[in-house]
Amino acid sequence: MNKLSVGVVGCGYWGPNLIRNFYENDNIEVRYVCDTDPGKLGKIDRRYPTVKTTVNYQDLLADPTLDAVVIATPVRAHFPLAQQALAANKHVVVEKPMCMSSAECEALVALAEERKLVLMVDHTFAYHGAVRRIKEVIDRGELGDILYFDSVRINLGLFQSDVNVVWDLAVHDLSIMDHLLGVTPKSVHATGACHAGNGIEDIAYCAFSFDNNLIANLNVSWLSPVKVRQMLIGGTKKMVVYDDLTPMEKIRIYDKGISVSQPQNDENRYEKLVQYRIGDMYSPVYDQSEALKTEVAHFVDCVRNGKRPITDGRSGLRIVRMLEAIEASLKTGQPQQICLDGAGVETAKKTVSTAGNKR
Amino acid sequence: MNKLSVGVVGCGYWGPNLIRNFYENDNIEVRYVCDTDPGKLGKIDRRYPTVKTTVNYQDLLADPTLDAVVIATPVRAHFPLAQQALAANKHVVVEKPMCMSSAECEALVALAEERKLVLMVDHTFAYHGAVRRIKEVIDRGELGDILYFDSVRINLGLFQSDVNVVWDLAVHDLSIMDHLLGVTPKSVHATGACHAGNGIEDIAYCAFSFDNNLIANLNVSWLSPVKVRQMLIGGTKKMVVYDDLTPMEKIRIYDKGISVSQPQNDENRYEKLVQYRIGDMYSPVYDQSEALKTEVAHFVDCVRNGKRPITDGRSGLRIVRMLEAIEASLKTGQPQQICLDGAGVETAKKTVSTAGNKR
């Protein structure tokens, strides 16, 4: 089978990891690496002598046999670059967050769906062995009904100059939450603070409400002396703790739950209303492969077999909508509704379709 | 010096701890223990043969040489019992939360202040060696300006039939926060969920705003498979982690902080805007005495020397006001203002004064 030919745009912080993983996949030929900084391209030349480097993105679009473009630039360039690539009939992988706005995401989703191209967002955690293992546990109903999702992602720095801690860190939790729960919250209330005097939040708490009794909360911070990466997911039957920093037993599944019984006489305020059950805990093994490697293989599978990626454009859109709602809540101090899928993309499709007709 | 004579009301969950600690203080005579349940009094008789037990609270009030009453009943009885005791010129220690409402708290504060009686609320954590040690660190300015206060207090159960998880668990965090920070938040937004079908929240997230850049957040839950008791307090100079469950080094003080520098060119999104500093961590020793023992000694000191307790009625009032605001936010989904000290107590004083004149 022919190799999938790929061009990567952007050699900043994350780009080299993408390049390496695409390069090491036997079904892929990394044909181009593009960056506006020739210095960065020089390093690529030395490391990957067979790859063509260029400062001109049009070189990629103009190559009629190039199958896909991988976009790892600053966020604000995601939309124009991805739009051009899709317009040139290239499959697209775009770094997260997908775009600066949900409108941009909708336009890309519409364009990709109209052209039947694969549009994948690099929400890497969805491909992490531990997250996939938890997903299996949830999907087979082992937790029962999900009651809550709680995630803490805090550490000291890396402070950024263009995005706040929500766009930088919470984007990971949102993608994991979106992937694991499979439902979109209806609203969010977020609280945050900016301590660096630049109007960019460095701490945020985001509380999500869903249609049922489910509750979710994210705590992200660049200002914690200790690094924490911990998720709690509680169900009626079992509960999961996922601690990404512990060297062993990152996933622990507790056979713990509650069942409601009749209240006792109210004289005795410490009588239990709710019975809780405590059983064994187990910590399952999971695939230790690099998440990005799994993700790249999934991309190949999607392109070759016309599959929809786990982290497709619509998931990227959902996450940007949640980010926008958090942002709005941070600014207004009020809870914000989160737009559900649908209308936006359909409207965008009409625009795409019209544009296509005009062309 | 004469011993302080004390009567304790209520032998439920916490009462026996109070009785034991008052009993073991050399400056105190526990003269009465009162409970409506004769069975509980029987245990007291066997354990403390010298103490008079009674089902009649009036026995305590009618004893003109009894100095103080300690109230450890269900919350709704706090107000009437404390009011009667103060009216009978007894000093009062009341279990936390102080009362069912801030109006009740205001009335008690007014009465105690008018009669120059000690009114102390049993917010035990304020007397814990670790909390006192952190208080010293903050008061001497070691942390610099406080940037955030974050507390997590989660475990499985103990579910209660009359109060939600906020009144049960967050009351501890509120008293620690009130004691350590010394400022009252201006508003709170709380999110919670009830999973036991009884309208009683078992999970809650409470985000507080203050006048300056300070932010505080409490996370309490009866529905976590793992028990966590952890606080993070970040300042401009240093940051504290207080983990109450670790057997050693409960307090860790990090010489970590941030300083703002000029933003780099925006081409490079991972350039740091903010410099952070990482130095040594130290874990101080602290007084390992039982907190309640320290608290009882403090009560004796306040009564004898006319001092105001660290956890006086006004602090109890502040905490009930915060609990009420959280409760209101949970019900409405909207941020709630938190009433500041002052007016309520003064109004209550006029009522007390008028009532006094009438008598």
Add this chain to the structure above:
Amino acid sequence: MNKLSVGVVGCGYWGPNLIRNFYENDNIEVRYVCDTDPGKLGKIDRRYPTVKTTVNYQDLLADPTLDAVVIATPVRAHFPLAQQALAANKHVVVEKPMCMSSAECEALVALAEERKLVLMVDHTFAYHGAVRRIKEVIDRGELGDILYFDSVRINLGLFQSDVNVVWDLAVHDLSIMDHLLGVTPKSVHATGACHAGNGIEDIAYCAFSFDNNLIANLNVSWLSPVKVRQMLIGGTKKMVVYDDLTPMEKIRIYDKGISVSQPQNDENRYEKLVQYRIGDMYSPVYDQSEALKTEVAHFVDCVRNGKRPITDGRSGLRIVRMLEAIEASLKTGQPQQICLDGAGVETAKKTVSTAGNKR
């Protein structure tokens, strides 16, 4: 059924725990508490008004209806007191270590067996829920063949003036090892050091050899800045970690093991000779009852039903023999054989029998 009547001798550090647990057992009447210090007896009088206190041990022996004596005195008094009690036809519980020497232990075992009295040594850990749970796991073959037993019991102090760290701390590990493995090591090599200038070892390492490939090692110390209570037990099929200090998940059972494969060419020194297998870990729940409570109930069962205690005199003897061998190795620097059960007790029985005939 009649209650078992018991007299307790010794109200030092551990005695009060024994008194409380015997007292709280519904099938037991604590009839006497004996100590040479009247001050300690005064506390007992106040706490347990129904118990007779005495400074005269003969009061217990002279009571023909007293069923059992519990000995919690300093070690050197264990032998004479237990011997007298057995001679007076009382069942005996004796604090650990059982005696000062194996000869003394043998004499007690012989006497108890001749008179068909229960002789139990208070090796409390054998009744701890976690240890019993591990015992079940081992007994059902879940670990496969045991390959090693490794125990670390270190902390700062409590330094003692009469026994070294081996008699103070390793005695716990020896009883757990004896109970869990069910085989006695054939020899031991111990290394230690005395840093307090009193000839009493405060650190010791004890390496045991068994008949097969099994290996065991104990590390005890009064001189560690951190407290550790950790055991590793490895088998061919699974491996156990028992951490007594962790608040949750004290027992973790790893589905890990090794299987031998053919060596690769020796050119490549990092080729694996041995395959290892890594599966899930689980942490079982276990009975959280106080170990001493379980032990006391077991004693009642043994007396009433003529059963042999889990921690009978012969187990106490085995542990003292191991302590003696460790002591000898510490003094000589040479490995020491450990005497196996049998001859000593039989010889002692002849003496007992002769003495009995003479009487």
Add this chain to the structure above:
Amino acid sequence: MNKLSVGVVGCGYWGPNLIRNFYENDNIEVRYVCDTDPGKLGKIDRRYPTVKTTVNYQDLLADPTLDAVVIATPVRAHFPLAQQALAANKHVVVEKPMCMSSAECEALVALAEERKLVLMVDHTFAYHGAVRRIKEVIDRGELGDILYFDSVRINLGLFQSDVNVVWDLAVHDLSIMDHLLGVTPKSVHATGACHAGNGIEDIAYCAFSFDNNLIANLNVSWLSPVKVRQMLIGGTKKMVVYDDLTPMEKIRIYDKGISVSQPQNDENRYEKLVQYRIGDMYSPVYDQSEALKTEVAHFVDCVRNGKRPITDGRSGLRIVRMLEAIEASLKTGQPQQICLDGAGVETAKKTVSTAGNKR
């Protein structure tokens, strides 16, 4: 200044790390990489196009301007390759353990000293930031007199076919101990077990005696379900815990110690003979650089300025002597004396000198 020209022999497990670190040092030119496996050389060609690769070690020796040779082959080749390199007037870095026997080490030390060449053994841990930080703490006397050194290095696998767990793992602890304590133990008693049926120990306990009260113990295992890398170093004034696996606070320094007081009356066995002191703990920051990078820079400094490396041939010899003594103790079950520095090297020097004269 001219770059130091270096040839690296051996591209197995560790070789590539050495190559990368020598390559990245600005004062070094990696001129050759040599391996008997052309496949491995192919990878080097692609990764480092400027480096000459060869299967012929003589190419390195025959280059008169090559300054140094780095030997990362299987252990048994260390001696002949290093000897030839020194004989060809090359400075030498040799992987650890230095040689198969102390006699070989002595010969290399003698040769290097006679020819005034740098002979460095790659005991990487001596250059680790945390170890260097602990060394500073010890050297400035902060711990007082060292009382004990205890190291645990256990995990599951990597089982090896040619060396036992002592030569594989304990070699690290020995080099750290040698570096930190600066004194050589006089004897060792080791216990071990072989569970894989190949006569190669997979668990070992090594207890060292020193001239004073100092005691050291190493516990190494390939058969532990959990990975542990922990050292305790206790002094009269302070104590250090070094946990290499914890993500933060690898070094903790406890202000804990003991002081001897008079024994109390022996009636009370729990009276303390020894007072212990508990103060603050602190966790210092340390240089986070890659240890190998620091080591390579140190090698350059030694060659250029005629310095003796921290991990010179004599330290490599001491460690091999300790390994030999452990090995002998494992085989005999008896304690083994450890040869002190001196005679062996001097004898070897005479041989070198004679050989030199003959030539």
